[in-house]
Amino acid sequence: MRVAVIENMKSTPLGSLGVALAEANAEIERFKPWIDCTLPTGIGDRDALVVLGGEQNAIDDTNYPYLPALARLMRDFAEADKAVLGICLGAQILARAYGAENHLNARLEFGWHSVRKSEEGETDPLLSGLNGDFTTFQWHSDTFTLPEGATRLAVSSLTQNQAFRVGRAAYGTQFHFEASASVIDSWKVEFAASIEQMEPGWHERYASLAAKHARESDASGLAIGRNWVRMIKAEARPRPRAVVADR
Secondary structure (H helix, E strand, O other), X not given: OEXXXXXXXXXXXXXXXXXXXXXXXXXXXXXXXXXXXXXOOOOOOOOEEEEOOOOOOOOOOOOOOOHHHHHHXXXXXXXXXXXEEEEOHHHHHHHHHOXXXXXXXXXXXXXXXXXXXXXXXXXXXXXXXXXXXXXXXXXXXXXXXXXXXXXXXXXXXXXXXXXXXXXXXXXXXXXXXXXXXXXXXXXXXXXXXXXXXXXXXXXXXHHHHHHHHHHHHHHHHHHHHHXXXXXXXXXXXXXXXXXXXXX
């Protein structure tokens, strides 16, 4: 299977999702439009699309002129019945693609927190195998309204739309399920100043927080990654014909 991955800033590893994709022997093609505005030119030769998080907001077209095209690309994949996954900013862009409103600086959620399945989320394949309340990692202040026709799958005490689905397999998760303990270890170093500004004293509490929450969060993140990867419909493609040299 071939999966296009869109990065929206530096230091956004695939984490638990990357483990699930590697288990499926997925071929990953990465794009960095925040550097060069380059996006996949079509959907025909790719089976799925992942859009990762970023420091920008989902409607900052002035500073990130590729955002409208990315929203259209996510919708094109979804309407072709191909698996789509938007994480944090990616979820906000997917919501935008389907006409939802993006709300900026609504409320900060940062760190490990509990997320609760909705009634529909209890039976949705993305959250299969997870408890009704599960722990995951948050890092956002923007949010969005639920797109018309979408299904809400999870909520938190601060954010109504934590996960949603459009169609068969186009998903947005406001939370960073991909952020395994190793990813968060790297973020706390690279973004130390930003974290201290958001959550003063978080670094001092980090060891105890990680001991309490990281294992459960890693398990739920890997389960979500594996569940989504199983929804990818890999198209059968002819193998290149072997060329036999003349003797």
